[in-house]
Amino acid sequence: MNGLYTDDVLDLAKEVVTAEEIKDTEIAETVDGMSDEGLAVARVPITSAKGATHKIQTYADRALASKVKDNGTFKMNGSVFHVTNAYKYKTQDLHTFVKWLTRGDEEQIADILAILGGSFVPKLRGLDAVAAKRGMRPAAARDTFLEKVYDEKPKLVVINTDSASAPKWAEQMEDGDRLDPIE
Secondary structure (H helix, E strand, O other): OOOOOHHHHHHHHHHHHHOOOHHHOHHHHHHHOOOHHHHHHHHHHHHHHHHHHHHHHHHHHHHHHHHHHHHOOEEEOOEEEEEEOOEEEEEOOHHHHHHHHHOOOHHHHHHHHHHHOOOOOOOHHHHHHHHHHOOOOHHHHHHHHEEEEEOOOOEEEEEEOOOOOOOHHHHOOOOOOEOOOOO
């Protein structure tokens, strides 16, 4: 095989999935036999195949997230499949936030805003620490300066229950258990 095409890469990937090590596969033999120019050209179909499998995984994860949202969280083979309503924080009024933070004059605030940019969001722990230092409840500071912007689609979360960071509720589930859907 002198060149690789996306179909070749996808076909050869089947062997890699089940192989102990890639060096013992046909794709390794093919790659090892290529010149540096050939390998550079082969990156195109390899990248295309990677993109195709990523699209498949993304599509399947979205479909699974939708089904988990409708049918509920479940555990299978030591993994818990769960959905969350992902969100990001956004600073509501950056000017007011910087004014509160610095207690500076308008020129200083303008300079700081120029450096921070319009999409700056403070670190939550830092905001909490400054608020507490000033005698303000951290939750009140978050509510005053930040807002949660939720994603439109649920996000699939796959929890490995053997990991040290797995939540207790997930560890306590048995294979086949299903929790009620999130409202």
